[in-house]
Amino acid sequence: MRDRAARYALLPLRIFLGATFVYAGLDKLTDPAFLSASGTGSIGELMRGVRDTSAVPALVDLALRSPVAFALAIAVGEILVGLGVLAGLLTRLAALGGLLISLSLWLTVSWQVAPYYYGNDLAYLMAWTPLVLAGAPYWSADSLIRSARSGGPARLRRSRRTA
Numbered sequence: 001m002r003d004r005a006a007r008y009a010l011l012p013l014r015i016f017l018g019a020t021f022v023y024a025g026l027d028k029l030t031d032p033a034f035l036s037a038s039g040t041g042s043i044g045e046l047m048r049g050v051r052d053t054s055a056v057p058a059l060v061d062l063a064l065r066s067p068v069a070f071a072l073a074i075a076v077g078e079i080l081v082g083l084g085v086l087a088g089l090l091t092r093l094a095a096l097g098g099l100l101i102s103l104s105l106w107l108t109v110s111w112q113v114a115p116y117y118y119g120n121d122l123a124y125l126m127a128w129t130p131l132v133l134a135g136a137p138y139w140s141a142d143s144l145i146r147s148a149r150s151g152g153p154a155r156l157r158r159s160r161r162t163a
Helices: 002-007 011-029 043-053 057-065 067-087 091-108 120-134 141-149 152-162
Strands: none
Touching (some): 011 091, 043 057, 057 067, 057 091
16 A cells, blocks of 8 residues: 555645646736736736846846746746646656746745745745656656557566566
8 A cells, every 4th residue: 555655646746736837827828917018917017026036137137028928938838837747748847847937936026035935936846846856657648658668568567477
């Protein structure tokens, strides 16, 4: 039982992060106020508000060159990362994308949050790390692809008997 629990230990994390990132991306895409360069609730207002307190003001300046394009890139990136992790397709790459999104948001938007543990972007950054390292070995498109490349489960059973 312990081996089975260890084998599937990352599955709840995959489901949580994947669903959360898909939701976050869709929420951004469907919020007309957010997808604006200026105004209450806009990405532009948010970026201008955190610029002077961020760890990397140059990153905020880059986003402010085209705030709507930046917002769209983040939203689409979140959706792709979330779907990739949920499906377990290119999981390490998708998790790396999630890690980088979380890192950029931590260094810009939530850097000034004090104490640091009140900011959620750092927690997401750390949560992506095990998926970057381990991928999705079970219940994933990656495992199906690996199995097909190795000749499938029947070949695995044969190779274990002859070993």
